[in-house]
Amino acid sequence: MIELNLHKKLSTPAGEMDLHFECVLKAGSLTTIYGPSGAGKTSVLRMLAGLMQPDSGVIKVNNQTWFDASKGINLKPQKREVGFVFQDYALFPNMSVRENLEYALATKKETKVIDELIELMELGSLEKRRPDTLSGGQKQRVALARSIVRKPEILMLDEPLSALDQSMRSKLQDYILQIHKEYSPTMLLVSHEMGEVFKLSD
Numbered sequence: 652m653i654e655l656n657l658h659k660k661l662s663t664p665a666g667e668m669d670l671h672f673e674c675v676l677k678a679g680s681l682t683t684i685y686g687p688s689g690a691g692k693t694s695v696l697r698m699l700a701g702l703m704q705p706d707s708g709v710i711k712v713n714n715q716t717w718f719d720a721s722k723g724i725n726l727k728p729q730k731r732e733v734g735f736v737f738q739d740y741a742l743f744p745n746m747s748v749r750e751n752l753e754y755a756l757a758t759k760k761e762t763k764v765i766d767e768l769i770e771l772m773e774l775g776s777l778e779k780r781r782p783d784t785l786s787g788g789q790k791q792r793v794a795l796a797r798s799i800v801r802k803p804e805i806l807m808l809d810e811p812l813s814a815l816d817q818s819m820r821s822k823l824q825d826y827i828l829q830i831h832k833e834y835s836p837t838m839l840l841v842s843h844e845m846g847e848v849f850k851l852s853d
Contacts, residue, residue, distance in 0.1 A: 701728035
């Protein structure tokens with residue numbers, strides 16, 4: 652279970668915004684955060700991942716406190732069991748596609764999952780190429796694959812399929828549902844696509 656009570660002042664094109672986000676997510680649920688641009692959706696994901704510090708509030712995951720402003724608790728990002736697909740991909744530019752996936756492995760002996768993901772995401776012809784030679788859609792497929800290499804307890808997806816054509820988008824939606832059913836990560840999805848919201852979300 653994830654308990655969030657977050658407060659953060661954000662600077663937006665429309666001026667300063669006071670973000671307050673409070674909810675409880677059941678373990679293994681798939682929840683979408685939906686709303687207009689600039690509403691703070693990505694900021695919520697970044698605070699949960701430890702990449703942005705709330706001004707005040709509490710984050711608890713399975714009764715473990717990840718953040719509590721009043722108690723001075725702020726768990727480092729690398730100690731939070733999360734996978735994160737960013738809008739800007741965040742791939743390592745000096746690594747090939749395969750190397751980007753291998754970097755996410757818990758142990759270098761688990762290469763079978765890399766082969767499975769490369770086949771599933773249709774990255775076979777791209778695995779030796781570096782990110783600067785890929786299209787936006789190709790980069791997003793690599794980023795999505797890398798985020799699930801270690802089967803994280805919490806998987807956060809910030810519009811992960813927005814750069815893909817409809818055929819590939821539908822395939823990856825089905826795969827997201829497949830890994831959710833098989834591994835039951837708690838998933839938080841940001842999406843502006845209403846059909847995607849209804850297809851994927853609890």
